[in-house]
Amino acid sequence: MDVSICLSEHSQIPWYEQLYRYIRTEIESGRISSGTKLPSIRSLADSLRISKTTAETAYQQLLAEGYIESRPRRGYFTMPVETSLAPHDAVGSPVETTSGQSAPTIDIDFHPSRIDSKNFPFALWKSLFNELLNQRDCRMLDYGAVEGEWGLRRELAKYLHYSRGVRCGPEQIVIGNGIQYCIGVIRTLLNEYPMVAAMENPGYHRVRAILEHSGVPIRPIRLDHDGLDIDQLCETDANIVYVTPSHQFPKGMVMPYYKRMLLLRWAQAVNGFIIEDDYDSEFRYGERPIPSLQGLDQRDSVIYIGTFSKAFTPAIRMNYMVLPPPLLARFKSMSQGFDCPVSRIQQNVMEMFITRGFWDRHIRRFRRIYRGKHQDMLHALRMIMEDHVVVSGIGAGLHVALLVRTILTERDLTERAARVGVRIYTGNDTRIGPSNDLPYVYLGFGALERTEMEEGLRRLKNVWFDD
Ligand SMILES: Cc1ncc(COP(=O)(O)O)c(C=O)c1O
Secondary structure (H helix, E strand, O other): OOOOOOOOOOOOOOHHHHHHHHHHHHHHOOOOOOOOEOOOHHHHHHHHOOOHHHHHHHHHHHHHOOOEEEEOOOEEEEOOHHHOOOOOOOOOOOEEOOOOOEEOOOOEEOOOOOOOOOOOOHHHHHHHHHHHHHOOOHHHHOOOOOOOOHHHHHHHHHHHHHHHOOOOOHHHEEEEOOHHHHHHHHHHHOOOOOOOEEEEEOOOHHHHHHHHHOOOOEEEEEEEOOEEOHHHHHHOOOOEEEEOOOOOOOOOOOOOHHHHHHHHHHHHHHOOEEEEEOOOOOOEOOOOOOOOHHHHOOOOOEEEEEEOOOOOOHHHOOEEEEOOHHHHHHHHHOHHHOOOOOOHHHHHHHHHHHHOOHHHHHHHHHHHHHHHHHHHHHHHHHHHHHHHEEEEOOOEOOEEEEEEOOOOOHHHHHHHHHHOOEEOEEHHHOOOOOOOOOOEEEEEOOOOOHHHHHHHHHHHHHHHHOO
8 A cells, every 4th residue: 555645844743753643543544444564664765755764663653552563574564443552442333354344343342441430439529529619719720730739749648658668758749640741751851861761571552652752762671470571671771661560561460579679779770760650559459569669769769650540540630650859859940841731620639539538448449349350350261261371460450461372363363352342452562572472362351240251251262262
């Protein structure tokens, strides 16, 4: 196929991004169907009269976000839109397969980030909102503090201390609207520091995308059975590392204490920083959690990031980071350059929710709900999938990882699943480079009832193994 786009020389948007956005929109709208071979980097560069680096950067971005895949010696191919881990995927949307046939509507979605919305405390949240608005406090209608509301930050400092061993004062906490915002702020704070970022491979694709987007070179680091391979990290020129030590995303292992100490020693040796993403540690179903890296750090080298997306809802778009003192000083000196992206009304409602004890109750309640769903999922996998899959990454969070014993590719598995109305997520979304492993599938269970999990797994078994 040809890519016919007229790149604007007068736009502020760089060419690679114009190209990336154009192809992405074509894929999302279905104008380029899944499985289409894209032009090679060289021919795209020639036909558009751009450099190969520009074309390659656009493709890398599409790869990172799961819109295309690279097949060894064959080139770049578009992926079915439903396999991307885009957060805005909606259940109930029709899907098109590579054969061009319309597949059934997706009615069972194993997205790892979906939560149990049936049990969401709608009435309570609404009443706190009403209560705040009824106070008619006019200050609430002004701009808030750049770092976020003081009361919420104070409550978070206490919560993080007793739940995760994080040691910080409220002044170190910055409220944001998601991890991509926080990474953007960190990038700005370190703008005089030639940043080279290491990350787990496979790892969280949305962090990789934002780092790549801001021009940070990435060094993918393989995983051992217990998390990041520190020896490989030490061989790189990275000076910042992004990790999910308490529940590796997506594979699910927990980084043991000795490895956390090695990682902290690495940061000290290279005078670097560790970004600790502690996204779902509220939900552990087995052994006691290991304290956060931040709590073990003696040298101010950890930037801790947490979120309300798993424990409450991603729709609230609220998260937080804890800056070590050197970066806090920098944040203060650059504060004109930032603006808190979260509504102060919403932040104040959350403060009320925490101060009045509803937050702890909410976590206890949801831990019970998710523990039940986690057991249901493991039971259903044992009964339905038997030894067709090897399950890992269990004991925490809202998803499990499956190694699938099959000769099918991840792409085949996804397509077959879509044919029977099931949406799954594969290693392809999170991996940098090719894999020699059997295919990996990640199944979220947070939003599903037991009967839906069982029905979904039965359909998968039929289309994956019984053909
Ligand atoms: C690994 C990981 N980190 C962080 C988050 C939360 O991101 P955010 O706070 O931007 O919603 C998620 C959500 O799914 C995640 O999977």
